[in-house]
Amino acid sequence: MxxxxxxxxxxxxxxxxxxxxxxxxxxxxxxxxxxxxxxxxxxxxxxxxxxxxxxxxxxxxxxxxxxxxxxxxxxxxxxxxxxxxxxxxxxxxxxxxxxxxxxxxxxxxxxxxxxxxxxxxxxxxxxxxxxxxxxxxxxxxxxxxxxxxxxxxxxxxxxxxxxxxxxxxxxxxxxxxxxxxxxxxxxxxxxxxxxxxxxxxxxxxxxxxxxxxxxxxxxxxxxxxxxxxxxxxxxxxxxxxxxxxxxxxxxxxxxxxxxxxxILWMILLSFLFTLIIMITYGGALYQLIKQRKISEIKSDFINNMTHEFKTPIATINLALDAIRNPKIIEDKEKVVRYLGMIKEENKRMHAQVENVLRISKLEKNELNISKERLNLHDLIEDAITHVELIVEDRKGYIKTFLNAEQTSVLANESHFTNVIVNMLDNAVKYSPEAPEIEVYTENVGTNILLKIKDHGSGMSKAAVKRVFEKFYREHTGNIHNVKGHGLGLAYVKRIVEDHQGYVSVESEKDKGSTFTIKLPLIS
Incomplete structure (x- = not known):
């Protein structure tokens, strides 16, 4: 329309x-x-x-x-x-x-x-x-x-x-x-x-x-x-x-x-029916605007997904063409290198599909999340290992300030590790220069706070309000310098809320962002 x-x-x-x-x-x-x-x-x-x-x-x-x-x-x-x-x-x-x-x-x-x-x-x-x-x-x-x-x-x-x-x-x-x-x-x-x-x-x-x-x-x-x-x-x-x-x-x-x-009954009935019509009209108008926004977001999502898949598919095609070259196929070192590239690109596409499936299952309440007693500091250390090679490759660093004395939480190890990884990955993506990331923990009452701070590009006030919406990405025109499809932080929000926690963000344009997760402690 x-x-x-x-x-x-x-x-x-x-x-x-x-x-x-x-x-x-x-x-x-x-x-x-x-x-x-x-x-x-x-x-x-x-x-x-x-x-x-x-x-x-x-x-x-x-x-x-x-x-x-x-x-x-x-x-x-x-x-x-x-x-x-x-x-x-x-x-x-x-x-x-x-x-x-x-x-x-x-x-x-x-x-x-x-x-x-x-x-x-x-x-x-x-x-x-x-x-x-x-x-x-x-x-x-x-x-x-x-x-x-x-x-x-x-x-x-x-x-x-x-x-x-x-x-x-x-x-x-x-x-x-x-x-x-x-x-x-x-x-x-x-x-x-x-x-x-x-x-x-x-x-x-x-x-x-x-x-x-x-x-x-x-x-x-x-x-x-x-x-x-x-x-x-x-x-x-x-x-x-x-x-x-x-x-x-x-x-x-x-x-x-x-x-x-x-004529009071007539006035009351007229008022009631008019109110119903107004509420229905407001609801219909809201749904129209919402559907229009969703349509726009889905269009952006399709464009982003297409762009995300085009690069690995092109890389895989080039690697396969190279392997088929008689000169290359005899060079085992190069074949191994190209096979490694194909595997990594395939893994990237698989990870993107998994993120989409996770959100879909969360929407349908089909995602099975079993929880157990875990140490939040252990989950943080595990998540850091997933991104530290990328950070080091970009000449950046991740500093930890784990000051919380009580760290026991009721959580799902796999999903909550993914939450922390997504947040760290988000900090890396939105750091145009070498990533400078700081991770903090502290106890506040009966809760533990996890803060992940970066010194990257930050976000506008409008983006801060909508950053946890599904499919949402801050518009940067047709420039796809940041990979992603707007599902990572939506996934983070749903998982944290399922753990009876709360996630928020503070950000300023060109000065970086700080994401905070608040979780209840268990004795």
Whole structure:
């Protein structure tokens, strides 16, 4: 896969994920708006029911009282008048009929407000003025009431079902002269609202108040706060023309949480599925990048292996061609020399194949590693013998500073010797000049530290982080001045970890590297 195709694929996947998240947010936002509208519609319907019920209850109360009167009292104008007209003074039996429908008694106003000159801002004009006509009960029937339903009720003492509507309209016109707190109580409104909301599943705390001409009345709950944007309102006690100065206002303390809870399951599921998609996308992206890196590493590995095998194969071919030469084949010394070269090159290729097979077996957990009590210093001395001829041939040296007093470890002799050999061989490879290698041991607590230090080319910080990765080799362009295929240190790491140890490296470019192995001691 080309780099351009890879980038395009990632870009398309990212855009798709962003699009899915955007659609989810848009859908949830739309659902939230729908739920808000549904909640408002439900509350408004409930308030409309409460408004109608309050008016109906008031009419029914007086209508039932009238129906329960004796036949004689139904025809008695004074009795009926006391039911239908606001009776102010029971001692004088004088009936007061207000000509204004706006009563100062409705409002939460005290005399102190007027004493300090509040009426200068026109509070009286807001409330309105009212005049009162006083009639003796015996004079009420003589008042010019015309042919109103009330007149017919008083004169006939009876009311038919057909006259019920006219009775209600006449009653409403008369009752609106009474103060609102005498028409309905706070408890009555609260109970009616609570039961009505409960039928629609709205079990929320609420506060309410009745306003008259946009001013507070005495009918309100203690915690009510006016908020134009959050209050729900409905006219109450309307007359036959659907007009009224009164409005019932209601607000909820946690309606937003209630609305949100109705679609909470949808939000949680959307979040969960989106999170799964994001995790899956991240995993897929990680695997794509990882596979791409592995592909690049394997390409480098194949190139390195090809280069590693080309030299010994070419050497073997040249040696065989030389041996086949009639002049050479008669020279036993040269034949032995060429045969030795063939053997050494064959051994090199065999060692490289063995390293690959070791890593493969480690990956599959098929490598059988039996451990026994060993002396780490003995393993170090044995490993040094494998590389000291190469070091001497390059005019270098290996110095040992084996200062650890306790050296017993639980290890596999063959594999751990290979670990030390690989590290020494690595130090030799990355020493452009004569190899200068120092080997240290020391005890730290219940552990023993093995340090192998060289003064070679060192590594960059990026290489230090990845030096123990399988197939990894620091890029040096097409120059193969260092033999290898990136498996030696990966093998070292796996074997050390299998021995419950830890391996690390410190390095600086052009100043060399120090590899440290930490192993637990056994008593």
């Amino acid at each position: 080309s780099k351009r195709t890879f980038v395009l694929l990632i870009l398309l996947m990212t855009l798709s994920l962003v699009g899915i998240i955007f659609v989810q947010v848009y859908y949830i936002n739309g659902s939230l708006k729908t739920e808000k509208a549904r909640f408002r519609a439900t509350v408004n319907a409930d308030l409309n029911y409460v408004s109608n019920e309050l008016g109906k209850r008031e009419v029914d109360k007086y209508y039932n009282e009238y129906q329960n009167l004796d036949t004689e009292k139904k025809a008695d104008s004074a009795t009926v008048s006391q039911l239908l007209i606001y009776q102010q003074n029971n001692n004088t039996k004088e009936t007061l009929i207000f000509t204004s429908s706006v009563l100062e008694e409705n409002y939460k106003l005290t005399s102190t407000l007027f004493d300090i000159g509040l009426d200068s801002i026109g509070i009286k004009s807001i409330i309105g003025t009212s005049s009162t006509e006083v009639y003796k009960n015996e004079d009420l029937t003589d008042r010019d009431l015309g042919e109103s339903p009330i007149t017919r009720i008083i004169s006939s003492g009876t009311i038919s079902q057909a006259q019920r509507s006219a009775f209600e309209n006449a009653f409403k016109a008369l009752r609106k002269t009474a103060p609102i707190h005498q028409r309905v109580s706070e408890n009555e409104i609260r109970d009616l609202l609570k039961s009505t909301f409960a039928k629609d599943g709205i079990n929320l705390d609420f506060e309410f108040a009745i306003f008259a001409n946009d001013l507070r009345t005495k009918v309100e709950s203690d915690g009510f706060e006016y908020d134009k944007d959050s209050n729900y309102s409905i006219p109450v006690f309307t007359d036959e023309n659907k007009q009224t100065p009164y409005k019932l206002l209601v607000n909820f303390t946690n309606d937003k949480e209630f609305i949100l809870s109705s």
